[in-house]
Amino acid sequence: MENLLEIKNLTVEYHTQGEIVHAVNGLSLNLRQGESLGLVGETGAGKTTTALSILQLVADPPGKIMGGEIFFDGVDLLKTKKSLLRSVRGNKISMIFQDPMTSLNPVYSVGFQIAEVIQLHENCSKEEARRKAEEMLEMVGIPKERYEEYPHQFSGGMKQRVVIAMSVACSPQIILADEPTTALDVTIQAQVLELMNDLKEKLHTSLLLITHDLGVVAQVCDRVAIMYSGEIVEQGTIPEVFDHPAHPYTIGLFGSIPTLSMESTKLTPIEGQMPDPTELPAGCNFSPRCPYARAECHSKKPGVTRIPGEATHELRCFALGWEQPDETLMEVIKRGR
Amino acid sequence: MYKFILKRLFMLIPVLLGVSFIVFTIMSLTPGDPVQLYLGDNYSQEAHDQISEELGLNDPFLIRYAKYVFNALQGDLGNTYSTKRPVTTEIFARFPATVRLAGAALFFAIAVGMPLGIVSAVKQYSLTDNASMLVALLGVSMPNFWLGIMLILLLAANLGIFPASGDAGFKSLVLPAITLSANSLATITRMTRSSMLEIIRQDYIRTARAKGLRESVVVFRHALRNAMIPIITSAGLQFGFALGGAVLVETVFSWPGIGRLLVDAIKLKDTPLVLGLVLVMAVSFTVINLIIDILYAFFDPRVKAQYK
Ligand SMILES: Nc1ncnc2c1ncn2[C@@H]1O[C@H](COP(=O)(O)OP(=O)(O)O)[C@@H](O)[C@H]1O
Ligand code: SF4
Ligand SMILES: [Mg+2]
Numbered sequence: 001m002e003n004l005l006e007i008k009n010l011t012v013e014y015h016t017q018g019e020i021v022h023a024v025n026g027l028s029l030n031l032r033q034g035e036s037l038g039l040v041g042e043t044g045a046g047k048t049t050t051a052l053s054i055l056q057l058v059a060d061p062p063g064k065i066m067g068g069e070i071f072f073d074g075v076d077l078l079k080t081k082k083s084l085l086r087s088v089r090g091n092k093i094s095m096i097f098q099d100p101m102t103s104l105n106p107v108y109s110v111g112f113q114i115a116e117v118i119q120l121h122e123n124c125s126k127e128e129a130r131r132k133a134e135e136m137l138e139m140v141g142i143p144k145e146r147y148e149e150y151p152h153q154f155s156g157g158m159k160q161r162v163v164i165a166m167s168v169a170c171s172p173q174i175i176l177a178d179e180p181t182t183a184l185d186v187t188i189q190a191q192v193l194e195l196m197n198d199l200k201e202k203l204h205t206s207l208l209l210i211t212h213d214l215g216v217v218a219q220v221c222d223r224v225a226i227m228y229s230g231e232i233v234e235q236g237t238i239p240e241v242f243d244h245p246a247h248p249y250t251i252g253l254f255g256s257i258p259t260l261s262m263e264s265t266k267l268t269p270i271e272g273q274m275p276d277p278t279e280l281p282a283g284c285n286f287s288p289r290c291p292y293a294r295a296e297c298h299s300k301k302p303g304v305t306r307i308p309g310e311a312t313h314e315l316r317c318f319a320l321g322w323e324q325p326d327e328t329l330m331e332v333i334k335r336g337r
Numbered sequence: 338m339y340k341f342i343l344k345r346l347f348m349l350i351p352v353l354l355g356v357s358f359i360v361f362t363i364m365s366l367t368p369g370d371p372v373q374l375y376l377g378d379n380y381s382q383e384a385h386d387q388i389s390e391e392l393g394l395n396d397p398f399l400i401r402y403a404k405y406v407f408n409a410l411q412g413d414l415g416n417t418y419s420t421k422r423p424v425t426t427e428i429f430a431r432f433p434a435t436v437r438l439a440g441a442a443l444f445f446a447i448a449v450g451m452p453l454g455i456v457s458a459v460k461q462y463s464l465t466d467n468a469s470m471l472v473a474l475l476g477v478s479m480p481n482f483w484l485g486i487m488l489i490l491l492l493a494a495n496l497g498i499f500p501a502s503g504d505a506g507f508k509s510l511v512l513p514a515i516t517l518s519a520n521s522l523a524t525i526t527r528m529t530r531s532s533m534l535e536i537i538r539q540d541y542i543r544t545a546r547a548k549g550l551r552e553s554v555v556v557f558r559h560a561l562r563n564a565m566i567p568i569i570t571s572a573g574l575q576f577g578f579a580l581g582g583a584v585l586v587e588t589v590f591s592w593p594g595i596g597r598l599l600v601d602a603i604k605l606k607d608t609p610l611v612l613g614l615v616l617v618m619a620v621s622f623t624v625i626n627l628i629i630d631i632l633y634a635f636f637d638p639r640v641k642a643q644y645k
Contacts, residue, residue: 089549102540107562107637117548150638
């Protein structure tokens with residue numbers, strides 16, 4: 001399968017009051033034609049910033065894309081002309097934002113907001129755009145009679161349906177979905193997810209699904225990338241990562257770290273917090289929390305290695321290369337989940 | 338919507354009753370003898386008594402007020418003491434000039450202030466932003482009459498581009514309108530800037546950009562309309578005040594508006610004229626407020642939904 005989107009070495013910082021937030025640190029990630037890739041990580045890992053960077057929607061100021069390349073259709077989106085970027089936005093790559101309550105403009109009807117993107121990219125008449133927008137509404141399960149209604153007349157789940165209709169209206173090649181269901185009621189979450197899955201199958205769209213819910217990833221995605229402190233620490237196919245998580249952070253996420261103290265049944269699977277993004281550690285970003293960290297982990301940054309014997313499973317960790325492996329860690333990796 | 342407008346216009350009745358009662362009370366409590374003014378040089382004791390009787394000044398306070406309201410309801414606001422012509426005639430001789438001046442000032446303030454505010458917000462902390470904030474600061478801190486005098490000295494006396502005083506066509510409107518608009522221009526600029534800065538940070542603006550819209554469409558279609566409410570509010574209030582007459586500007590430019598008329602009427606204790614002017618101001622202020630509210634609904638469907 002060919003790579004539709006290639007992110008190479010992306011670095012994004014937020015410059016605020018004399019501090020530099022290192023939000024994304026040399027991140028590389030590929031998205032293939034027609035695949036669904038889950039991007040998983042806790043709040044603050046840099047998931048939203050990564051997705052925003054693809055369309056250059058990072059708020060500037062304070063955000064700055066410091067370096068890297070983002071190839072789509074053979075061009076580096078970070079270096080291309082504004083006009084070409086605009087023809088990609090909403091047309092070839094569209095984005096669904098985290099909070100449907102605030103992502104629609106309160107003063108325009110939902111129908112208009114869908115028709116607007118259609119008319120912009122499809123070069124069609126107003127009437128045609130309207131007809132197509134009505135079709136999109138019906139497609140996401142909203143009667144077209146509600147075309148003229150305003151966002152405040154819709155519930156959160158309905159608004160997210162409108163946003164989804166807007167994002168698929170121009171049959172994009174890629175949809176970036178930033179925690180599309182996090183802000184919704186649990187019952188609505190499943191419906192919206194199902195809708196997205198259906199549309200994706202129907203339209204053969206590639207999907208970058210950002211979430212912190214591993215269950216959702218297992219349900220929807222082909223591959224998964226685990227993000228920590230602005231880096232991808234592990235990625236692979238769903239079976240690869242889910243059956244044999246190998247990075248200490250991923251293992252922690254799955255809650256499979258054997259603990260010495262019996263009473264350790266906390267909800268947070270890993271002790272401690274993500275490092276302060278304004279002061280990242282000198283070594284491995286996970287080293288302050290890692291139960292297997294050794295001296296070199298605290299001084300050097302681990303690179304990316306392919307796990308021997310697996311087709312696409314990659315890891316950012318020293319542990320597999322150690323001459324004297326950590327028995328416990330090896331045990332966990334071998335045993336799997 | 339129509340019901341809403343009717344309801345608001347209906348509210349005018351208690352407002353006008355209240356306003357006229359208060360002014361009536363104040364005028365009758367303040368010292369000074371209007372009959373002396375009325376008679377001028379023909380003063381004599383008999384004439385005084387006779388005129389007092391004619392003007393109904395000997396009646397008890399409440400009777401006088403009731404008579405005033407009764408006549409006012411039939412469109413008769415009485416005659417002025419100073420010119421003895423009907424109050425309505427006097428006011429409508431001057432009110433159009435005030436409307437013209439206030440309108441021109443509002444137009445100028447919006448035409449300059451809104452674009453300045455928008456550019457400042459879109460290019461926050463840029464040179465343009467700093468420059469327009471400086472202009473705005475000058476605009477609010479500069480006394481009106483001083484600006485007026487400076488403009489007269491420069492553009493009228495020295496360069497002779499515009500007339501220095503009076504009301505004779507468009508050219509004579511320019512300087513007083515600019516002078517009067519200085520404050521509102523500054524206020525509108527700052528209001529537009531802060532309102533736009535707040536809106537531009539909203540998620541739906543990012544959504545608009547994510548659609549691939551041009552930045553100008555994002556700013557004018559998606560941001561500005563959301564930013565309008567505070568802008569309309571401040572522009573409307575400024576206009577309302579300006580309709581009440583701008584005494585200083587009218588004085589500096591000898592502009593025949595109702596601001597000076599009111600000051601003169603108060604000085605001369607010309608009760609019918611004062612009352613008439615205050616009523617006209619109250620009506621215009623209420624109507625302006627109503628227009629502001631209608632504009633809110635025009636710009637924001639959430640507001641419209643409340644006007645049932
Ligand atoms: N507008 C901003 N200004 C300053 N810091 C920001 C801004 N947006 C995000 N950040 C910081 O960047 C880091 C990554 O944030 P984000 O990309 O939103 O992560 P995620 O989506 O994974 O929760 C966080 O530390 C966050 O505090
Ligand atoms: S590199 Fe070291 S600190 Fe980092 S995850 Fe691997 S073992 Fe832990
Ligand atoms: Mg996020």
